[in-house]
Amino acid sequence: MPNNTIVPRGTKIRKINLSRKTAPCPRCGTVSKRHSIGHRRLREVGISAPTMLEVTYSKHYCVSCRKHFSLPMDHLAQPSGRFTNRVRRTAVDLVVKQEMTLEKATQRMRQKYHVHVPPTTLHDWVVAEMKID
Ligand SMILES: [Zn+2]
Numbered sequence: 444m445p446n447n448t449i450v451p452r453g454t455k456i457r458k459i460n461l462s463r464k465t466a467p468c469p470r471c472g473t474v475s476k477r478h479s480i481g482h483r484r485l486r487e488v489g490i491s492a493p494t495m496l497e498v499t500y501s502k503h504y505c506v507s508c509r510k511h512f513s514l515p516m517d518h519l520a521q522p523s524g525r526f527t528n529r530v531r532r533t534a535v536d537l538v539v540k541q542e543m544t545l546e547k548a549t550q551r552m553r554q555k556y557h558v559h560v561p562p563t564t565l566h567d568w569v570v571a572e573m574k575i576d
Pocket of ligand 1: 471508
């Protein structure tokens with residue numbers, strides 16, 4: 444896999460293929476053909492074991508803009524994030540709604556959902572959440 448993510452022992456891999464033959468250019472809307480395939484690994488909430496999503500997505504070329512773009516997957520994860528939005532949502536809720544400390548929330552995420560979210564990462568998520576509201 445072309446990704447430097449470390450996969451813990453016993454990790455469950457769930458595969459999702461989002462690749463499409465064509466997609467609208469995010470800049471101008473021109474329907475653009477796929478020119479290649481990309482892969483991305485995301486840490487996901489796990490019920491009984493560490494879980495990772497292996498996402499296959501398409502990369503496209505817009506002939507109008509003469510630029511490449513990747514199929515958006517904002518519904519799954521932040522553009523450069525290593526975790527799914529579900530992990531982020533779950534962890535932030537522990538802090539914001541259940542009023543846990545960052546360390547406690549990190550511990551809960553590891554024990555209950557088998558995913559390690561560093562307190563510094565969680566801190567950034569909570570701060571970002573506060574700005575939106
Ligand atoms: Zn375009």
